[in-house]
Amino acid sequence: GENVEQHPSTLSVQEGDSAVIKCTYSDSASNYFPWYKQELGKGPQLIIDIRSNVGEKKDQRIAVTLNKTAKHFSLHITETQPEDSAVYFCAASSTNYGGSQGNLIFGKGTKLSVKP
């Protein structure tokens, strides 16, 4: 089955700096890669996703890149702000199959701290 590795587990940056979180996946059938943000005391919320037919996607200060050959994808946050402090999860799934293969497999999370 799919296995998703996420690094680093904690990341501390100064306000205004960039932050990068990296994930690798094992199943070449995976073709959908979302990123979720979890603020303290809340449930995770989707912030951006990418499908395997594109290599990069941007939404204001966040971007995600995908390298299908190397089976890794990354989240980039530019001009970080204190409100970006949260736990970020990457995930992977396949849209080609039903059943359990369509379920999301999550990485273990990265706790991002942005210091003012």
Added chain:
Amino acid sequence: NAGVTQTPKFRVLKTGQSMTLLCAQDMNHEYMYWYRQDPGMGLRLIHYSVGEGTTAKGEVPDGYNVSRLKKQNFLLGLESAAPSQTSVYFCASSRGSGGYEQYFGPGTRLTVT
């Protein structure tokens, strides 16, 4: 729209006690999921449902049962709670499988002593 709601928010159980966690969604989603979140372990899928009346096992189903009698509700049951089931439980729903956004509830913090 309330989205995904979970009750209760907190619960403390003694070993061997039973309880049911309720999840409700008002988005008419077909798919619903129960996850547990433990420190350093990310989100692990316990059970899921692809529609009313269906349930299926996820990654860590042992010790849990689920039911989906109504499309909008997904119940997670612990028949005989164990300390290893101390965790934060999240319910989620989505329109479909694979490439669809999952919407998460606020979570239930369960402590088993």
